Amino acid sequence: MPKILISDKLSPTAVQIFRDRGLDVVYEPDLGKDKAALLEAIADADGLAVRSATKATADVIAAAPRLKVIGRAGIGVDNIDLDAATNAGVVVMNTPFGNAITTAEHAIAMMFAIARQIPQANASTHQGKWEKSAFMGTEVYGKTLGLIGCGNIGSIVASRALGLKMKVAAFDPYLTPDRAVELGVEKVDLDELLARADFITIHTPLTEQTKNILSKESLGKTKKGVRIINCARGGLVDEDALKEALDSGHVAAAALDVFATEPATEHPLFGHKNVVCTPHLGAATTEAQENVALQVAEQMADYLLTGAITNALNMPSVTAEEAPKLRPYLALAEDLGSFAGQLTETGVKAIEIIYAGSVSKLNRKPLTQAAIAAILKPMLQGVNIVNAPTIASERGIEITETVTEKARNFNATIQLKVTTERFTRTVTGTIFGGIPRVVEIKGVEMEATFSEHMLYVTNEDKPGFIGALGSTLGEHGINIATFNLGRGTAGGDAIALLAVDSEVTPDVLEAVRAIKHVKQAKALSF
Ligand SMILES: NC(=O)c1ccc[n+]([C@@H]2O[C@H](COP(=O)([O-])OP(=O)(O)OC[C@H]3O[C@@H](n4cnc5c(N)ncnc54)[C@H](O)[C@@H]3O)[C@@H](O)[C@H]2O)c1
Numbered sequence: 001m002p003k004i005l006i007s008d009k010l011s012p013t014a015v016q017i018f019r020d021r022g023l024d025v026v027y028e029p030d031l032g033k034d035k036a037a038l039l040e041a042i043a044d045a046d047g048l049a050v051r052s053a054t055k056a057t058a059d060v061i062a063a064a065p066r067l068k069v070i071g072r073a074g075i076g077v078d079n080i081d082l083d084a085a086t087n088a089g090v091v092v093m094n095t096p097f098g099n100a101i102t103t104a105e106h107a108i109a110m111m112f113a114i115a116r117q118i119p120q121a122n123a124s125t126h127q128g129k130w131e132k133s134a135f136m137g138t139e140v141y142g143k144t145l146g147l148i149g150c151g152n153i154g155s156i157v158a159s160r161a162l163g164l165k166m167k168v169a170a171f172d173p174y175l176t177p178d179r180a181v182e183l184g185v186e187k188v189d190l191d192e193l194l195a196r197a198d199f200i201t202i203h204t205p206l207t208e209q210t211k212n213i214l215s216k217e218s219l220g221k222t223k224k225g226v227r228i229i230n231c232a233r234g235g236l237v238d239e240d241a242l243k244e245a246l247d248s249g250h251v252a253a254a255a256l257d258v259f260a261t262e263p264a265t266e267h268p269l270f271g272h273k274n275v276v277c278t279p280h281l282g283a284a285t286t287e288a289q290e291n292v293a294l295q296v297a298e299q300m301a302d303y304l305l306t307g308a309i310t311n312a313l314n315m316p317s318v319t320a321e322e323a324p325k326l327r328p329y330l331a332l333a334e335d336l337g338s339f340a341g342q343l344t345e346t347g348v349k350a351i352e353i354i355y356a357g358s359v360s361k362l363n364r365k366p367l368t369q370a371a372i373a374a375i376l377k378p379m380l381q382g383v384n385i386v387n388a389p390t391i392a393s394e395r396g397i398e399i400t401e402t403v404t405e406k407a408r409n410f411n412a413t414i415q416l417k418v419t420t421e422r423f424t425r426t427v428t429g430t431i432f433g434g435i436p437r438v439v440e441i442k443g444v445e446m447e448a449t450f451s452e453h454m455l456y457v458t459n460e461d462k463p464g465f466i467g468a469l470g471s472t473l474g475e476h477g478i479n480i481a482t483f484n485l486g487r488g489t490a491g492g493d494a495i496a497l498l499a500v501d502s503e504v505t506p507d508v509l510e511a512v513r514a515i516k517h518v519k520q521a522k523a524l525s526f
């Protein structure tokens with residue numbers, strides 16, 4: 001039974017869902033803070049469920065040889081080494097919508113907090129001061145909200161701000177003009193946003209492009225009296241530059257939920273009279289935590305139990321409906337790829353995957369990834385279904401997919417055409433009786449299933465060859481399970497594909513290669 005390790009504080013709903021789906025669960029909400037204990041506990045886990053405290057770094061992933069999936073109950077995956085996970089064949093999934101409303105509401109709450117200095121006024125009133133004139137605020141009505149990043153959360157913030165009768169100007173290079181019209185926001189460039197906004201709120205991921213997007217220089221382009229809100233990620237605002245701008249009075253106030261270093265227990269902005277801070281509470285509502293816990297548990301269980309993939313950052317999606325239909329074709333793509341890969345002796349230049357018949361209408365991306373991984377596996381260490389496209393592209397291998405609606409003679413076929421430095425080889429397979437079968441090799445028709453130990457022989461089609469091959473194997477104690485033959489033309493090139501009951505060792509191969517008319521002999525294993 002697959003085992004799930006939950007190493008951060010997650011709603012009990014997640015534990016219940018994993019158990020209801022028949023998975024083993026270890027719930028250690030503080031494990032994320034104890035690296036040594038995490039490294040030990042993850043050793044036999046198939047799935048790791050986290051929020052943000054656990055750092056799923058390369059060494060944590062390497063300590064988990066069985067790990068297949070990491071689920072982030074939330075949006076940002078900056079605490080997960082995506083490259084290391086991909087290289088290890090571990091699918092990383094998040095829950096992109098579960099806490100979006102809650103986080104957008106926090107940004108709006110923070111905007112009001114700094115517009116009306118509510119935290120400061122609250123503290124003063126609790127102290128028995130009645131400082132009515134000390135806290136003069138500003139209305140948000142009619143003001144311009146500058147939105148940097150207009151994705152899930154940004155667009156919800158926009159809708160709430162429009163409801164408050166604010167004007168919303170959005171900077172997001174990936175926001176289409178049509179979507180901007182649909183949302184009722186004005187799409188602007190960054191400089192225009194900086195020049196016009198009364199409030200600026202950031203809702204982008206932290207990337208090379210967005211790091212310090214509110215830098216000293218860009219803060220210098222803002223209106224005097226601007227108010228800044230960051231409920232996205234620390235590092236999007238240059239904290240030193242912000243302090244300078246607050247001290248000079250150019251920035252009237254700032255509301256920060258996130259910090260460059262977290263947990264932030266000391267900070268130059270702590271104690272600043274015009275700064276309101278919360279400890280990364282954007283997603284902290286009962287509703288959001290229920291949503292993300294439920295989603296992450298269902299997604300991880302689906303993947304481990306059915307192969308369905310939802311919200312993965314490093315694999316194409318596979319719906320629960322698609323997963324059972326894809327399963328036999330995934331096996332076929334892997335077997336064909338493994339067959340082609342084991343026969344390949346020189347560098348691969350191109351791979352074409354030709355889907356014909358009913359399989360052409362399925363979700364082909366995972367099939368293509370499975371085929372590429374299996375082709376490259378005998379040549380490259382560490383390739384897997386998750387990282388195969390990246391590895392192929394790093395090596396300059398051209399990948400193409402061709403689709404034809406009709407498959408000759410069969411309901412559905414997958415053909416792999418592998419071009420190496422020397423030549424192009426094809427291999428075609430189909431599913432028959434639920435089992436993958438090879439039906440063509442290098443233009444020669446044949447019919448064989450894949451089995452653990454196989455012998456592949458190409459030869460000239462001459463009398464006496466089949467008997468000689470059978471006798472040679474017999475002399476070496478190799479029992480033949482199935483003997484499949486195919487040839488182009490009588491007397492021309494022929495192929496023998498045999499399933500045998502034990503491993504074809506190098507000395508057996510040598511004896512087979514010595515048989516008259518044999519051109520090539522290879523031991524294959526599946
Ligand atoms: N404070 C919290 O607790 C909390 C909770 C949830 C999410 N978040 C964070 O909020 C942020 C937004 O999350 P989301 O779900 O809306 O993400 P999203 O992917 O839906 O939206 C991000 C938007 O940023 C835009 N973007 C990317 N690069 C940009 C650039 N260079 N300039 C301008 N825009 C750019 C994208 O086009 C996209 O529209 C993320 O950083 C996420 O981690 C924080």
Ligand SMILES: O=C(O)CC[C@@H](O)C(=O)O
Pocket residue numbers: 051052073074075076077099280282283284
């Ligand atoms: O889990 C949390 O509390 C924070 C989540 C938030 O930062 C996210 O990116 O979803």
